[in-house]
Amino acid sequence: MAAPSPSLLAHPFVKWPGGKRRLIKQISKIIPDKLVKGRVSNYVEPFLGGGALFFSLQSRLDVDRVLLNDKSAPLINAYRVAREDVEELIEHLRTLEETFYNRSAGRREDYYYMIRDKFNERLAKDHDSTDVEAGALFIFLNKTCYNGVFRLNKSGKFNVPYGDSGNPRICDADNLRAVSAALAPATLSHKDFKSFSRLLPELDTRSLVYIDPPYAIKNGTSGFLHYNNKIFSWKDQLELSKTVEELRSSGARIIISNAAHPDIEELYPEPKFHRLTMNRSSTIGGTESSRKRVSEYVFTSYNLPRNARLEGWGE
Numbered sequence: 001m002a003a004p005s006p007s008l009l010a011h012p013f014v015k016w017p018g019g020k021r022r023l024i025k026q027i028s029k030i031i032p033d034k035l036v037k038g039r040v041s042n043y044v045e046p047f048l049g050g051g052a053l054f055f056s057l058q059s060r061l062d063v064d065r066v067l068l069n070d071k072s073a074p075l076i077n078a079y080r081v082a083r084e085d086v087e088e089l090i091e092h093l094r095t096l097e098e099t100f101y102n103r104s105a106g107r108r109e110d111y112y113y114m115i116r117d118k119f120n121e122r123l124a125k126d127h128d129s130t131d132v133e134a135g136a137l138f139i140f141l142n143k144t145c146y147n148g149v150f151r152l153n154k155s156g157k158f159n160v161p162y163g164d165s166g167n168p169r170i171c172d173a174d175n176l177r178a179v180s181a182a183l184a185p186a187t188l189s190h191k192d193f194k195s196f197s198r199l200l201p202e203l204d205t206r207s208l209v210y211i212d213p214p215y216a217i218k219n220g221t222s223g224f225l226h227y228n229n230k231i232f233s234w235k236d237q238l239e240l241s242k243t244v245e246e247l248r249s250s251g252a253r254i255i256i257s258n259a260a261h262p263d264i265e266e267l268y269p270e271p272k273f274h275r276l277t278m279n280r281s282s283t284i285g286g287t288e289s290s291r292k293r294v295s296e297y298v299f300t301s302y303n304l305p306r307n308a309r310l311e312g313w314g315e
């Protein structure tokens with residue numbers, strides 16, 4: 001992953017719930033020295049989302065092969081479009097942004113719902129080939145919907161309401177160009193994480209795998225975890241831990257983010273895994289004041305560097 005541009009380093013181009021922008025400083029510090037200073041044979045992210053860790057590391061690591069995946073096909077379409085047709089994407093986004101800004105507050109909401117309908121028409125189509133317009137509509141909706149949430153209803157339609165968040169930046173052309181360059185060496189896919197077991201023969205001790213699945217929701221103060229079967233069930237968590245265990249046998253350096261809960265601790269036990277706890281404010285929720293402090297676990301499949309007990313960890 002070579003530096004894309006001397007003037008601007010790429011950063012996530014979508015706002016993504018569960019995105020790790022606030023944690024990347026800490027996570028970056030636990031990347032093994034051997035990988036930071038030498039070559040990385042494979043960089044693998046099966047749960048890419050907004051790609052906070054990938055973008056923060058891509059200019060710093062020297063990687064032979066990059067595999068980026070997320071089950072969400074419309075999200076991966078946006079990544080492919082950003083990589084392959086960035087100028088056309090920027091043109092579409094500029095038009096959407098201008099039309100949106102030129103409307104009064106009340107009429108912006110109507111425009112949002114019109115674009116949402118248009119996007120839903122395209123969602124029905126096959127996403128295996130890149131679709132620049134669908135990519136632009138996806139980014140527009142991500143910037144203008146409620147909290148950047150991407151949720152489909154039972155009929156597979158995007159149903160998130162308008163976010164009414166003032167004047168969101170919809171077309172960040174410089175960043176999109178930097179993103180395009182950063183993605184150039186990557187293989188992008190939209191598979192289920194289970195298919196990553198097949199990578200086992202290709203991984204080695206110079207491979208870095210970052211696993212960041214959707215988290216379960218903590219139920220009130222009881223500490224009980226509620227798993228949303230539609231998003232990522234407890235069965236998925238169990239299967240994921242088996243996939244991680246398989247990949248671990250290759251000696252690959254694996255980092256896993258997950259909810260801080262005894263159920264999760266049991267999935268990644270010591271001494272096979274090493275655990276850190278950190279606290280941050282939740283990025284999902286209504287207003288800033290209603291956002292809660294949440295703890296998260298980070299597990300590694302390798303011994304943590306001595307300086308891993310950092311400010312911000314285990315507060």
Ligand SMILES: C[S@@+](CC[C@H](N)C(=O)[O-])C[C@H]1O[C@@H](n2cnc3c(N)ncnc32)[C@H](O)[C@@H]1O
Binds near residue numbers: 016019046193213
């Ligand atoms: C917590 S988010 C990842 C956030 C990301 N690390 C970031 O910084 O933005 C989890 C992601 O997993 C994806 N996902 C959910 N189920 C999946 C599955 N079975 N296989 C692969 N990806 C899945 C979701 O679409 C979501 O983008």
